[in-house]
Amino acid sequence: MNGPLIRAENLSVGFPIGKGLFDKFVLKAVDDVTLHIDKGSFFGLVGESGSGKTTLGRALLKAVPITGGSAHYADGEVAYDLETIGKADLKDYRKRAQLIFQDPYAALSPRMTVRDIIAEPLEVMGLTRNRQETDERVRETAAKCRLNLEHLRRFPHAFSGGQRQRISIARALVSGPKLVVADESVAALDVSIQADVLNLLKELQRDLGITFMFISHDLSVVAHTCDHVAVMYLGRLVETAPTRQLFAAPRHPYTKALFSAIPSLDPDDRGRAQKLEGEIPSPMKQPSGCKFHTRCPYVIDRCKVEEPRLQSSAAEHNVACHRWEELLQNA
Amino acid sequence: MSALLDVKNLTLQFRTDEGLITAVEDVSFSLNKGEVMGLVGESGSGKSVTAKALMHLNARNAVYGPDSRITLHTEQGEVDVLSLRTPRDLKVVRGGAISMIFQEPMASFAPAITIGKQMVEQLQLHGDMSKAGAKEISVEMLDRVGISDASQRFDQYAFELSGGMRQRAMIAMALSTKPALLIADEPTTALDVTIQAQVIDLMKDLVDEFHMGIIFITHDLGVVAQTCDRVNVMYLGRLIEEGPVREVIRNPKHPYTQGLISALPKLDNLDQSLTAVPGDIPSPLERPPGCVFNTRCSQIVGAACTTIGPNEVDLGADHTVACHIYKEVAE
Numbered sequence: 114m115n116g117p118l119i120r121a122e123n124l125s126v127g128f129p130i131g132k133g134l135f136d137k138f139v140l141k142a143v144d145d146v147t148l149h150i151d152k153g154s155f156f157g158l159v160g161e162s163g164s165g166k167t168t169l170g171r172a173l174l175k176a177v178p179i180t181g182g183s184a185h186y187a188d189g190e191v192a193y194d195l196e197t198i199g200k201a202d203l204k205d206y207r208k209r210a211q212l213i214f215q216d217p218y219a220a221l222s223p224r225m226t227v228r229d230i231i232a233e234p235l236e237v238m239g240l241t242r243n244r245q246e247t248d249e250r251v252r253e254t255a256a257k258c259r260l261n262l263e264h265l266r267r268f269p270h271a272f273s274g275g276q277r278q279r280i281s282i283a284r285a286l287v288s289g290p291k292l293v294v295a296d297e298s299v300a301a302l303d304v305s306i307q308a309d310v311l312n313l314l315k316e317l318q319r320d321l322g323i324t325f326m327f328i329s330h331d332l333s334v335v336a337h338t339c340d341h342v343a344v345m346y347l348g349r350l351v352e353t354a355p356t357r358q359l360f361a362a363p364r365h366p367y368t369k370a371l372f373s374a375i376p377s378l379d380p381d382d383r384g385r386a387q388k389l390e391g392e393i394p395s396p397m398k399q400p401s402g403c404k405f406h407t408r409c410p411y412v413i414d415r416c417k418v419e420e421p422r423l424q425s426s427a428a429e430h431n432v433a434c435h436r437w438e439e440l441l442q443n444a
Numbered sequence: 445m446s447a448l449l450d451v452k453n454l455t456l457q458f459r460t461d462e463g464l465i466t467a468v469e470d471v472s473f474s475l476n477k478g479e480v481m482g483l484v485g486e487s488g489s490g491k492s493v494t495a496k497a498l499m500h501l502n503a504r505n506a507v508y509g510p511d512s513r514i515t516l517h518t519e520q521g522e523v524d525v526l527s528l529r530t531p532r533d534l535k536v537v538r539g540g541a542i543s544m545i546f547q548e549p550m551a552s553f554a555p556a557i558t559i560g561k562q563m564v565e566q567l568q569l570h571g572d573m574s575k576a577g578a579k580e581i582s583v584e585m586l587d588r589v590g591i592s593d594a595s596q597r598f599d600q601y602a603f604e605l606s607g608g609m610r611q612r613a614m615i616a617m618a619l620s621t622k623p624a625l626l627i628a629d630e631p632t633t634a635l636d637v638t639i640q641a642q643v644i645d646l647m648k649d650l651v652d653e654f655h656m657g658i659i660f661i662t663h664d665l666g667v668v669a670q671t672c673d674r675v676n677v678m679y680l681g682r683l684i685e686e687g688p689v690r691e692v693i694r695n696p697k698h699p700y701t702q703g704l705i706s707a708l709p710k711l712d713n714l715d716q717s718l719t720a721v722p723g724d725i726p727s728p729l730e731r732p733p734g735c736v737f738n739t740r741c742s743q744i745v746g747a748a749c750t751t752i753g754p755n756e757v758d759l760g761a762d763h764t765v766a767c768h769i770y771k772e773v774a775e
Binding site: 161162273274275276303304305306307308309311312330331332333334336337356357360370371372373374375376377378379380381382383388389392393 | 486487606607608609636637638639640641642644645648663664665666667669670689690693694703704705707708709710711714717718719720721722724725
């Protein structure tokens with residue numbers, strides 16, 4: 114790996130809610146997030162719905178405004194400050210950072226042929242000079258995603274979920290991006306074809322050196338594909354670590370609870386899960402102190418008033434918990 | 445254990461503009477009281493349509509095969525489900541002896557009627573009950589499924605509850621009429637893992653308490669391993685493997701079941717690469733001749749696979765499989 118592609122420092126994204134002069138309220142979807150994504154890596158972002166993982170992904174794509182902190186992109190050719198990026202640079206950044214959506218049924222226009230869908234970014238961004246060049250790029254990209262010429266002439270309805278997702282991937286890749294944010298890209302697929310799409314993404318990472326930010330709620334999928342994982346809860350990062358280390362030795366109580374909630378494939382291994390009470394609080398009513406204290410089995414008074422900072426617990430392994438050392442010793 | 449449900453040679457086709465589409469073909473299974481059966485398969489395998497047939501809930505264009513029989517054993521005697529016609533007769537299977545929980549609880553509750561009113565309404569429909577009595581039972585059920593402040597929640601609308609709460613309310617509503625059979629169609633798919641673990645726990649407790657039969661429709665084998673006694677695996681409208689949950693998960697016999705299990709990302713072995721089942725499930729308009737799985741099967745044993753539909757082979761230990769590989773061994 115050669116340095117970070119994305120560096121975010123104390124990044125926050127807030128959405129103003131309420132119309133009146135006095136009942137203005139800013140909903141903090143992403144709160145004080147510091148992270149870096151190495152070039153060519155497969156970076157996983159996990160969390161429950163409402164944890165802000167999608168918003169964080171969009172902020173790094175500059176698809177939602179950044180309201181606090183900073184985010185920098187540097188791929189060796191160009192370097193952008195995403196907060197202050199100008200119109201012309203943003204146009205160039207769109208080429209370099211792309212998004213794959215969750216639902217391949219909703220993401221593709223039913224009225225366009227697959228060729229037109231994949232060619233659209235090229236035409237909109239004016240990346241090719243003539244139709245011939247466009248066709249060539251489309252064919253080349255489609256082949257990388259295992260779509261043949263015959264497929265290009267058809268409309269999306271003729272394809273199954275897995276094939277549609279490959280079309281979405283081809284569309285994201287056609288502009289030659291360095292960063293691809295894959296937001297729950299396999300969540301809508303059946304298990305039998307999910308593996309196929311995951312293997313394709315890994316291949317693209319290896320062969321083209323694309324950096325992926327893989328947003329998912331499925332920990333076992335993340336474990337198998339990502340190099341580095343960040344766990345989010347209510348807009349905050351609670352733990353980040355290299356995948357293997359995180360899965361071998363999770364430190365944050367929330368990460369531990371997430372792991373034990375995965376249904377085991379062993380029928381004799383029932384009811385062992387360390388149950389988490391309640392649900393993720395509404396971002397409108399965020400708890401004081403540590404955001405997780407309302408559900409944490411290890412909560413003490415300090416957690417309710419003081420917010421823990423993300424601190425290093427081992428090489429590249431960061432955790433935001435007041436009691437992680439203590440819990441490690443008692444384990 | 446006594447029998448609760450017998451499904452014999454269920455064949456179900458839909459009349460459409462493109463002709464008759466076969467959704468379910470020659471499916472037979474039975475369920476005992478207090479037994480939890482998993483119905484597993486990918487989208488398009490016919491699992492939901494099969495479940496809906498049990499309540500005679502399929503659309504008007506559904507055509508049942510001439511020898512299809514669904515027999516429900518109730519306290520009042522046997523009910524031949526497919527012969528029921530009038531809404532009054534159908535009440536026995538729709539919400540009476542059989543209840544159903546759907547995947548998306550937000551879509552299953554009427555948005556403009558309070559949860560309590562909906563619960564009372566169905567209780568009064570199915571039993572001779574005063575409004576006050578029905579309310580008492582409803583609040584009791586809401587409390588039983590772990591909803592705090594049940595009497596307050598009773599007067600709330602579905603949108604006021606969180607996803608997990610809504611699914612709990614759905615379960616409370618389904619169980620309030622004391623059904624003999626509960627059909628749960630992907631009840632945890634839309635939920636986060638931590639909430640899924642809570643709902644699975646709740647369902648296990650309720651089985652012990654109410655002793656009803658459950659048909660658990662899911663594509664998640666982990667959920668099956670955690671909840672079910674038996675598993676039926678479906679593919680393209682056919683039942684391809686059936687057996688006790690331990691047998692099927694530890695010792696899968698059908699190439700499709702084997703593929704499904706090896707496609708699952710497992711947490712205990714991160715080095716294992718994911719193998720997808722090649723290809724996609726064919727459209728029901730293009731059902732392959734012979735074994736329905738032959739277009740994706742990697743273990744074809746001969747011409748029989750593409751010409752003759754395999755019969756069920758009894759492998760002992762209550763485990764049956766419909767595949768030509770085993771027929772040859774048996775002969």
